[in-house]
Amino acid sequence: MLSVRLHGRGGQGAVTAANILALAAYLEGYQVRANPFYGPERRGAPVAAFVRIDQQPIRLKSQIYQPDCIMVLDARLPHVINVLNGLKPGGTAIFNSPLFPEELPGMEQVGQIAVVDANNIAKEILGAPITNTTMVGAFARAYPIITLTAIKEAIHKNFPDDKQAELNFRAASAAYDKARIKRLEVNITLSH
16 A cells, blocks of 8 residues: 655645545546545644555555655645654655755655655746645656546546646646656664
């Protein structure tokens, strides 16, 4: 099972990103489950959403504490909370950032890191720094189990307005093209 934890801020669309990601995976033939986490957050406060993708039916409905992948929709969030907390050794971290991040707590666990300047892409194409669909495009670049065709269909199902859906797909497609991926060496120590 591939488990994904999305980090964003209230109002950025982390839950929408999780739903689009789950629907795109479903359209590719996978079993999926998307769960938002609604705490006492408000607009601008840190939020999380969770997606599980598998070839078998998924019964788990809980939050994901040890994800295979984290997606960070807000570039400043890693300086506010430990977004890498619980990431499985060798896991993937996808950041909304033009640069690969400096040392963050938990970076020693990361096996693959992807970065994309989702803010600029979203501002250019959508006119606002709403990065949800943009980050889904970056996810597809890091995990080729989901195609841009499935993402396009999932976006169109989430945005009933065709013009808005097409703009969001353009943002996802641009992020897919512009995402940069780096593989890292993971040092795993075994304890007795």
